[in-house]
Amino acid sequence: MITQEAASLAISIAKGLITLSRRIDLLLAEKEAVQAPMALPFPSVGLMPKKAAMIKGLKDLLDSTKNRNPNPLGNDRIEIEQITASSGDKSVLFDYVRKYLPKLAISRSFDLNKTFIVELKKARPGWASDPDKIVAAFYVGAGDVEQKTSYPWRIALTVVDVLAEFGAGNAALFTRDKKVQGVISSVLQRVAVSDLHELDSKETILRAALSATLNGVLDAREHFAESNKWLDATLDAVVSARDSLPKNQRDNFLLGLFQGRSYPALVATLLERGAKEIDTGSETDIRDVASDLMKKIAGIIKDKADFDDFFKAHWGDLLCAGFSSVEKYSPELLGDKKLLGQILKRIAGDLANHSNSKLLGSDALYGIVNSTAAVVAANPELASNLLGPNRKWIDLLVSSVAKTVNEYGTGPIFTKAGVEELFKDAFETFGEHPELIAGDSELGAKLIGDVLKSLEQSYSFAAGDLAKTVVTSALDTLAANPQLIKFDYPGLVASFAANVSTLVKNKEISRIEAIDILDGAIRSLAKNPELFLKIEDKLAEGVVKAVFSALGKDTSDLIAGAALSRLVSEVVSALAKTGKAALRNHPFAELVAQLEQLITAGLKRAQSELGHTLDLPSLPGALGLLVEAWAKGNVATLDPENDNFRALFAELSVLAAA
Amino acid sequence: MIKFLKPIAFAILLLSCTLSGCVTQQEVKAIVAETNAAAISPYLDRPTGTGRQPATEWQEAVKRIDRLIEAHPDQATLVNHLRVRQAMLLTVNGQNNLALERWNLVIAEALDSERDKRLHALHEALVWAYKNLKLTAGVDIADASSRLDSFKTKTKDVEEYDLKIFLHTIRAEIALKLANSYDEDTDEAIVEDLLAQELEVYIDAFKQADKDWVKDNPTTDLSSAMTIQDIRRRVWLREIIKLYRAEGDGLSPKWSPPWVDTSY
Numbered sequence: 001m002i003t004q005e006a007a008s009l010a011i012s013i014a015k016g017l018i019t020l021s022r023r024i025d026l027l028l029a030e031k032e033a034v035q036a037p038m039a040l041p042f043p044s045v046g047l048m049p050k051k052a053a054m055i056k057g058l059k060d061l062l063d064s065t066k067n068r069n070p071n072p073l074g075n076d077r078i079e080i081e082q083i084t085a086s087s088g089d090k091s092v093l094f095d096y097v098r099k100y101l102p103k104l105a106i107s108r109s110f111d112l113n114k115t116f117i118v119e120l121k122k123a124r125p126g127w128a129s130d131p132d133k134i135v136a137a138f139y140v141g142a143g144d145v146e147q148k149t150s151y152p153w154r155i156a157l158t159v160v161d162v163l164a165e166f167g168a169g170n171a172a173l174f175t176r177d178k179k180v181q182g183v184i185s186s187v188l189q190r191v192a193v194s195d196l197h198e199l200d201s202k203e204t205i206l207r208a209a210l211s212a213t214l215n216g217v218l219d220a221r222e223h224f225a226e227s228n229k230w231l232d233a234t235l236d237a238v239v240s241a242r243d244s245l246p247k248n249q250r251d252n253f254l255l256g257l258f259q260g261r262s263y264p265a266l267v268a269t270l271l272e273r274g275a276k277e278i279d280t281g282s283e284t285d286i287r288d289v290a291s292d293l294m295k296k297i298a299g300i301i302k303d304k305a306d307f308d309d310f311f312k313a314h315w316g317d318l319l320c321a322g323f324s325s326v327e328k329y330s331p332e333l334l335g336d337k338k339l340l341g342q343i344l345k346r347i348a349g350d351l352a353n354h355s356n357s358k359l360l361g362s363d364a365l366y367g368i369v370n371s372t373a374a375v376v377a378a379n380p381e382l383a384s385n386l387l388g389p390n391r392k393w394i395d396l397l398v399s400s401v402a403k404t405v406n407e408y409g410t411g412p413i414f415t416k417a418g419v420e421e422l423f424k425d426a427f428e429t430f431g432e433h434p435e436l437i438a439g440d441s442e443l444g445a446k447l448i449g450d451v452l453k454s455l456e457q458s459y460s461f462a463a464g465d466l467a468k469t470v471v472t473s474a475l476d477t478l479a480a481n482p483q484l485i486k487f488d489y490p491g492l493v494a495s496f497a498a499n500v501s502t503l504v505k506n507k508e509i510s511r512i513e514a515i516d517i518l519d520g521a522i523r524s525l526a527k528n529p530e531l532f533l534k535i536e537d538k539l540a541e542g543v544v545k546a547v548f549s550a551l552g553k554d555t556s557d558l559i560a561g562a563a564l565s566r567l568v569s570e571v572v573s574a575l576a577k578t579g580k581a582a583l584r585n586h587p588f589a590e591l592v593a594q595l596e597q598l599i600t601a602g603l604k605r606a607q608s609e610l611g612h613t614l615d616l617p618s619l620p621g622a623l624g625l626l627v628e629a630w631a632k633g634n635v636a637t638l639d640p641e642n643d644n645f646r647a648l649f650a651e652l653s654v655l656a657a658a
Numbered sequence: 659m660i661k662f663l664k665p666i667a668f669a670i671l672l673l674s675c676t677l678s679g680c681v682t683q684q685e686v687k688a689i690v691a692e693t694n695a696a697a698i699s700p701y702l703d704r705p706t707g708t709g710r711q712p713a714t715e716w717q718e719a720v721k722r723i724d725r726l727i728e729a730h731p732d733q734a735t736l737v738n739h740l741r742v743r744q745a746m747l748l749t750v751n752g753q754n755n756l757a758l759e760r761w762n763l764v765i766a767e768a769l770d771s772e773r774d775k776r777l778h779a780l781h782e783a784l785v786w787a788y789k790n791l792k793l794t795a796g797v798d799i800a801d802a803s804s805r806l807d808s809f810k811t812k813t814k815d816v817e818e819y820d821l822k823i824f825l826h827t828i829r830a831e832i833a834l835k836l837a838n839s840y841d842e843d844t845d846e847a848i849v850e851d852l853l854a855q856e857l858e859v860y861i862d863a864f865k866q867a868d869k870d871w872v873k874d875n876p877t878t879d880l881s882s883a884m885t886i887q888d889i890r891r892r893v894w895l896r897e898i899i900k901l902y903r904a905e906g907d908g909l910s911p912k913w914s915p916p917w918v919d920t921s922y
Binding site: 025026028029030032033034035036037038039040041042043044045046047048050051052087089090091094095098105106108109110112113114115116117119120122123124128129131132134135136137138139140141142143144145146164 | 681682683685686687690693694695697698700701702703730733735736739740743746750770771772773774776787788791792793794795796816817818820821824827828831834835838839840841842843879880881884886889890893894897898901904905907908
């Protein structure tokens, strides 16, 4: 840490330098010339063969050319005979070897550069085609750089260097905007070291901290405020958490935190929250939450080094999600009980329990934190119990999400980002209905997993869109009908989705029609889940089959687009109401065929009734009423030309139109 | 008319000042990239008939540095560090006369980095090494001994680890070449001592983790989990040990540490 005065001086110098662009250019050029790495290959080395090998080679040569005419060795033969017999001077021996045995002469040459490249390509096969990486592999750093400039001057140069990377526009913003200067001052005061001799080793950290913070600041430019207490508190927490590690690990830890992808987003979030002047959470509360999380993470990394990259990349996501949940659910999360800190620590610990958590990204983590916070915020009096060490619901939540993302997020149909987005949306709903997650913390993962599995099996290019619709509709329905939790509602909607997805794949319906059908039908299925799940689990599938078989035979094209989804919903609703009666009157083995016949007859009648007792918008309703009447046993014949059928359909049409 | 042109001229001047903001820095960055590529160029795989030839690459890089130095003669630190880079590029490309000419222009007091100071201090020995080590014939014993002495005195207490290993590896190469230039029949004891002493010094230069790995893995492939720095240090250490062992074959050097004798 440095004093405010030193930071201010560095800022002043940096401002001055920026206005003197020519001078900066030369300084930065000088810095590059002094500090840039240099690619240095070794000299190759030629070695003479061992003396014994040369004598043997030359003797073999003498023998093999002994009786040749003309003699290929000429006058050298006698000298070679003498020198090999007397084991003479090594350099003279080598002269003859070079002359007559060139392969032997170079047999002991070596080149460490070539050996290194061969080994490098074995260890990093991907590098073979990238000359830049091969060049970088030969870099030798500049080492210690003798300092001829003062400490604030050097820090100012670092500031200028970072700002130069952001371009002229942002550097100009820095010279005139006191708020940006304030942010930089905050970073300098916390990250720049007070010991002059240590600056070289810390400069990388300072650069990373400045660069990442400014990225976040520029993302949230409109939210600048005079007070940056959220940002200040988090910077304090990050720096103080560093001390919880052994000395030799501290700098790497700090550098990793600032280089984590989520840090700039966290800065932007903090500035935004600060700008809204949320009346909750003192600077101390914020610092404590961040500090608790950092220390927990430092401890985890110490024990589980393989989580190092994950937590350094995502600590900002966890904090962002945590602060967002305070705003959404309850200021009490940041109050005396320090609930948010406990929640984040608990989630971090549970993430580290499952090795497949490392695949989770920002959206999934956001969802996990938000839904957990929602449950705790809804039950503050039970917080100590909910967050107690023996309660496993958060662990189950984490593991089920990680399992689902790993299982489906890397397959050929769904992307990791797509699956995580499903979780994010699902957990938004959970946030509004914490009782759902409190009842079964694996519910979200089960629903999403079932849906993805069913859609993956009946692949269509629209699987991602369909999955989103199914999950959203099902969760809305679950939220409105919490009693559905006792049924395997996720399994039911997944099965229904698979059937509809197959229709898209077979190009019988469009993606848009499928989305409408799913949205409506999933809500209708909830009207009698027991029927569709327990009494006849193939009924929903049968409805889809019957409706689309009937439509396939219909030449009038009366049902399409929105009417199609309404028809499916009406039929499902009708059976939800009267399904038990339908099954009593029509054994399931015949039910689907009869239902198809019924809808075909209804469509036939509709052609005649249109304009008399019926209009097109009322047609799905009329067919739904027809299905209800049939289910109750009130349709004696399925012949559309039969007088009784005519009379009944006309009557139902009037009812539907009304 | 002149009144009308004044603001335009001012705007052009302002624009050019703004645009020139980082020209020198960008030029130095380009020089760094170009010299680094030119130094390693002979070792890169190049599709036949594409790209520039290595000889052209170093020549262009050398000219580019000359031009930049000419434009900034009063920037001592900038100029002298670029001179070191230029001289080293000429050195590794075997351009001995040109290299010595550039090395002689460097003012040691203007150098700030440990690497460039050390390279400059050793420049005569380096130019000699890149010129002579590649020759298969033996070198002049007195000449090679003198270069080895330079390395012995000027590589003490190098702090930057990679620089230390780089310089010690060249020292090990010079010592190996010197040992090879002796006649093993007449100078057996000298060769044995030279090989044993220099290999011990070389191994000592490495950190314990590198030594332990090389001791335990004389033939294992290097792992993809290692850093590039780990890989190169370990490749070099393992290779130099093997080369020293091969040079000592038929002799009886007292290898130290003892694992050199048992593992390799």
